[in-house]
Amino acid sequence: MPQGSSHRVVLVVDENSNPFEMSCAIEIFGLSRPELGRDLYDFRLCAADPQTRMRDGFFTLTGVAGLEAAEQADTLIVPNRPDTEVPRAERVLDAVRRAHARGARLVGFCSGAFTLAEAGLLDGRRAACHWMWAEAFRARFPRVRLEPDVLFVDDGDILTASGSASALDLGLHLVRRDHGAEIAGHVSRRLVFGLHRDGGQRQFVERPxxxxxxxxxxxxxxxxxxxxxxxxxxxxxxxxxxxxxxxxxxxxxxxxxxxxxxxxxxxxxxxxxxxxxxxxxxxxxxxxxxxxxxxxxxxxxxxxxxxxxxxxxxxxxxxxxxxxxxxxxxx
Incomplete structure (x- = not known):
């Protein structure tokens, strides 16, 4: 279990990554918590390239560490992006594989499940992804036990969230798992976000x-x-x-x-x-x-x-x- 800020969380940003999930990770794992008297995590961003163009060219991310930062991660949040048919860079997948091999916890938000599956780490394991991509995911990765109707899946050392907002649900679940209900409740209140949306709850699928x-x-x-x-x-x-x-x-x-x-x-x-x-x-x-x-x-x-x-x-x-x-x- 993480103690104070000794547990390092690293988020890998890849070409065309979604800014929302990056912001969710920063809010939950990266913000200072002076009211608690300690920070919960040591958070870092990293990218494969010095300049990373975010989704739809909204902005370009610069000034973050290179992929070597992933080597020190206790929890590694893998890249996600909407163009799921485009293969991830092999050096990014290698960084994810190395993190898993040395025992780091892996987290995928939204289409991050595609990254984990491309790295070959989800075969025979449970995973969640957004309902819009469920059919395509099953076709590409038939050996993964996809659970397309849930908000997130906690499969021990690999955790996946189905969609953008469920990144917050999974993030709070990790805080609760690491630091207990009291701390997780504090973080959720600071976010003004409900703490208890169970991972097994169904996704909202085209609800009018x-x-x-x-x-x-x-x-x-x-x-x-x-x-x-x-x-x-x-x-x-x-x-x-x-x-x-x-x-x-x-x-x-x-x-x-x-x-x-x-x-x-x-x-x-x-x-x-x-x-x-x-x-x-x-x-x-x-x-x-x-x-x-x-x-x-x-x-x-x-x-x-x-x-x-x-x-x-x-x-x-x-x-x-x-x-x-x-x-x-x-x-």
Whole structure:
């Protein structure tokens, strides 16, 4: 797990790369965090050429490190670009292969999955890419287990996001995986971006805009977040908002891209993570205060969301990180 800014994240920019995904990486991994008292990552940009023309010639990137910077990456974000039929430069693919061979974590945003597949690193593995390119991707890389309907895929040391906005989802997922829910929540609030869009959530595929925009869910969400330990239900949330459950579902889908139940569960898991990070060791207390009900449900939900058991999560992110408390192994 990254400690402070000792974990180096390097983003490779290639000819015709998308500026948006580059900006997402800078926002999440590159900005200083003085309010936290430390920076989370050591972030670098690099490119194969001294001058790199960005997508559609919007601007030319200069003044960044050469590809040698990729050799020091603990996490390497590979290039993406809209012209997926144009092969990546072999020297870029070689840099990606070398990073993988020495154990670096690889990340592909949007069409970055094409770069990883061209490098031969996705055969037999799960990956996500934008729904517009799913058919072309399958045709070119039939040995990759493409999951075209999800926002992102975490396959351990290789992670891929489906589209532009899901780069933020995957980036926040990495912050949560590396630094815990409390820090990830802080970063998401600074971005004014929702933390809990699960990686398995479906992409928005040609969804028409509503004729009349729904009212904001903000007041209802704030009300529910203050009462996560109470027996909240979708029907109860709908009654609070003075709408039918079906209307509430439509509003959640339209405004948050998820369902009321999935949002509620995500908020409860995040609260449980924060309680563990702050030192609460009694799983029944964490489960009750977060609204997850039982220790068994807490274990299942936490493992699904973070890949860790409560004891592992406490060891990694708790107030005494790295110290296993007496009797904790059975929790």
């Amino acid at each position: 805009l509503p004729t009349v925009p729904d009212e904001s869910l903000g007041p209802l969400l704030a009300w529910a977040q203050e009462r996560l330990g109470e027996p909240l239900t979708v029907a109860g949330l709908a009654a609070r908002a003075a709408v039918s459950p079906a209307t509430l579902h439509r509003r959640f889908r339209s405004q948050l891209g998820t369902t009321p139940l999935a949002w509620l569960t995500g908020e409860r898991v995040a609260l449980a993570c924060r309680l563990i990070e702050r030192g609460e060791e009694r799983l029944d207390v964490v489960a009750a205060r977060s609204g997850l009900g039982t220790a068994a449900n807490l274990r299942a939900r936490l493992r699904r969301e973070t890949g860790l058991s409560p004891s592992d999560y406490r060891r990694r992110f708790g107030p005494t990180a790295g110290v296993l408390e007496s009797g904790d192994a059975g929790r």
